[in-house]
Amino acid sequence: MSTTTILVADDQADLRRIVRILLTRGTGWEVIEAVDGDDAVEVAAASEIDAAVLDHRMPGRTGIEVAQVLRADGFTGPIVIFSAYLEPDLLAEAERLDIRSVPKGEIAMLNDVLRAALADGA
Structure with a gap:
């Protein structure tokens, strides 16, 4: 069984x-980090990722632009926009791209949303 990245x-x-810490504790998942939107695109291109958790408002590309x-x-794996700014236009674009969203104030939901998305295969 391979590690989920x-x-x-x-x-x-x-x-x-x-x-x-939230995503690795008790899951066996590996987390790789990107410091902004442009870095996220570079890291994703250079790595084999299974899922992505993206802030929306970042320097460089936004989370939606990265998605x-x-x-x-x-990339067909799960993408989650994790942002304090989940405005209607953002949510509509997220739905169009088949990505989930989690408000930053609901960080405890993130693990459950990712686990379900990975189990669904999308």
Whole structure:
């Protein structure tokens, strides 16, 4: 059984650390980090990821822009926008790209959403 690798992209180092702890504790998942949207695209291109957790408001590309690149490059795995700014236009674009969203205030949901998405295979 191979390790599940999750890309976490957020410009806030403390939040990346918290998400890393949340996602790796008791799951066996591996987390690789990106410091902004442009870095997320580069890291995803250079790595074999199974899922991505993307902040929306980051320097460089936004989370949605990163998701668009990932989908255009053929990535079919789960993508979660993890943001405090889940506005209607953002949610509509997320739905169009078949990606989930979790408000930053609901960090405890993130593990469950990813686990379900990985089990669904999308």
